[in-house]
Amino acid sequence: MKKIFTLVVSLTLTLNVFAQGGMWLPALVGSQIKNMQAGGFKLSSEDVYSVNKACMKDAVVWFGGGCTGEIVSDKGLLLTNHHCGRGEIVSHSTLEHDYLTDGFWAKSMSEELPCNGLNVKILEQMTELPLDEDARNTKVKKLKEKFGGKYEYSVEKFYAGNVYYLFIYKNFNDVRLVGAPPSAIGNFGGDTDNWMWPRHGGDFSVFRIYADKDNNPTSGYDENNVPYKPKHHFKISLKGVEKDEFTMVYGFPGTTEEYLPSFAVKAYKDKNYPARIFARQSRMDLMSKAMDANRQTRLQYTSIYAGAENAKKKWEGTILGLNRFDVVNKKIENEKTLLNNAEVKTLTDNYKKVFDENYKYVMADAYFFETVYQTFPFKVGEKAFALTKLDLEDSPEVIVTHANEAVKKVVDLFAARDSALERQLFSTLYKIYTDSCPDFLPESLKTSEDFINYYYKNSVLSDSARLKNFVNKYVYLQKNQKNFEKNISEFLEIIKQDIGIHYYYDLIKLYFSDIAAASYNFDTETENFEQKYQALLKKLQPATIKFPDANSTLRFTFGKVDGYYPRDGVYYNHYTTLDGVIEKDNPQIYDYNVPEKLKNLYKSKDYGRYADTDGKIHVCFLASNHTTGGNSGSPVINANGELIGINFDRCWEGTMSDIYYNPEICRNISVDIRYVLFLIDKLGGAENLIQEMEIVK
Ligand code: ARG
Ligand code: GLU
Secondary structure, three states: OHHHHHHHHHHHHHHHHOOOOOOEOHHHHHHOHHHHHHOOOOOOHHHHOOOOOOOHHHHEEEEOOOEEEEEOOOOOEEEEOHHHHHHHHHHOOOOOOOHHHHOEEOOOHHHOEEOOOOOEEEEEEEEEEOOOHHHHHHHHHHHHHHHOOOOEEEEEEEHHHOEEEEEEEEEEOEEEEEEEOOHHHHOOOHHHHOOOOOOOOOOOEEEEEEEOOOOOOOOOOOOOOEEOOOOOOOOEEOOOOOOOOEEEEEEOOOOOOOOOOHHHHHHHHHHHHHHHHHHHHHHHHHHHHHHHHOHHHHHHHHHHHHHHHHHHHHHHHHHHHHHHOOHHHHHHHHHHHHOOOHHHHHHHHHHHHHHHHHHHHHHHHHHHHHOHHHOHHHHHHHHHHHHHHOOOOOOHHHHHHHHHHHHHHHHHHHHHOOHHHHHHHHHHHHHHHHHHOHHHOOHHHOOOOOHHHHHHHHOHHHOHHHHHHHHHHHHHOOOOOOOHHHHHHHHHHHHHHOHHHHHHHHHHHHHHHHHHHHHHHHHHHHHHHHHHHHHHHHHHOHHHOOOOOOOOOOEEEEEEEOOEEEEOOEEEOOEEEHHHHHHHOOOOOHHHOOOHHHHHHHHHOOOHHHOOOOOOOEEEEEEOOOOOOOOOOOEEEOOOOOEEEEEEEEOHHHHHHHOOOOOOOOOEEEEEHHHHHHHHHHHOOOHHHHHHOOEEO
């Protein structure tokens, strides 16, 4: 009895000490290691980050500046998400070789495809710098001298400028595409399932890093390059995951704002996000109707729609979570105790005053970007603006060439879009902008007529045939005439007065003079306050400010495999299986059209060694790791430092974690590494890659 009692007590204690949440600096892993070990981690600080010996950090890469990837062989083989590699997959796809639709597998290194412009960075080391600017610069200079030109350097601030570090990277620019599943698997569920659970995507792609013969990065593709030999690569575990087991995620999270005061959180929740959501929803409603009605329109708008949808859905989840957990009031309660301190009170009062007085600029910025900036006439005006710059001093040939270039760009724009849909979008978005920002409208756009009709009636830019005729009449046809100069002057006169040119130019001018400058000042001022505010927090409430906000520098986070309650009475299990992919299968629905080959593998249960002990292929799993955008593609690691998954998303109900992490509800979504191996092996037949990886049971 006593034994059981002790066991229960020590288990409960273990569970209690294991605090989750936080994006930790690798160099400070020592401060977390006890907590991690309490959660089940079996390795040491040195295994996570070390400058003396090979460790996990040597196998984590910053992929393309916006994602993360992990090295899984001693020949620089790299895993990341399908949505992170999509640009490269698309750029190698043609109608004959449609790798996006059909997938791609290099069966030998010679078949790997160079990716021009793609780079990955590997952190060599991070070093804390002095706060004093001169001392900081001196130290940076010394370190640069010591490490030399083979490295890339960047100074980053933390805690809004209370701490500085220098990051020293190796920057590889010869990275090649090795494999990808068909997008019906890589992006299974599409926008419908995005940010959602249960999830069934195989969101991964495979690349390889190449280096010169001395294992150093090169500035681009070189046929003499050889596979990069990493200091460390992840072993891959076939064990799968159990509920409550320890996991960690190592990667490059982009931005979080965990220490905002209550009034700033309230402004996001009640003003900023709702405004953006409303504008995006209005756009998306119009787009989706037109996309449903016309296949060509679907093709043209798929990625524009997905881009609009991704952030919109995240903000909706954030509002939901902030309300559900009453975060603003929680912050207010906590601030009350801080406000007893006179220094905090003065600072907060001033901060709030500046915030309240200037938030209108932040909102105008948001509206501008979400509405008028997105309208087609704005993009057309931007391209056509070159026509107003034709130079009378130039020869007719040069003038015609310049006019041609500008006209071609505009005509291409028209070809890429659906004009009827764009007119509806223009009308809707322009109205949202003028209703919401009447103080930020140039004089030239204040007509007594309905502006949209006015534009289509008067602008030569409102239709590509009309623009072509207009340029034809004044420029091309006149090229060899005596009165060319006179005609060009007239042309310039008309184009400069065109309402389409005013729509673009006067708006962008006003944006830079009245909105961007003010909102930039706002950012600088709030950062000053934030720096002081976070410094005071650290002094007065050290427990509430343990890790710095994400800033696209390498971090690790840890938690446990776990399901959650999305709503009252509903529990979400921590994993999904191939059964669920087949359940969702519907050839009529684009997002749920499962490829035949996968269905056949499911029917024949040809799972090899990749099935779980329950006999099923596990597809995705959930854990309480604190992640954000940028963590896409990050390695999900078990207690032994082995790879068990690839991070690719978060659950909708917990996207508030960028502002307020709560282990009850915040979950990262990973693709189970066994599903990845199953797809590479059984679907892709790329045994060469399976051989290359170090797979452990
Ligand atoms: N929500 C994920 C992330 O922010 C995945 C986005 C890509 N997938 C998609 N269906 N749009 O970036
Ligand atoms: N899909 C995100 C990315 O591209 C990760 C999801 C998140 O925001 O946590 O980085």
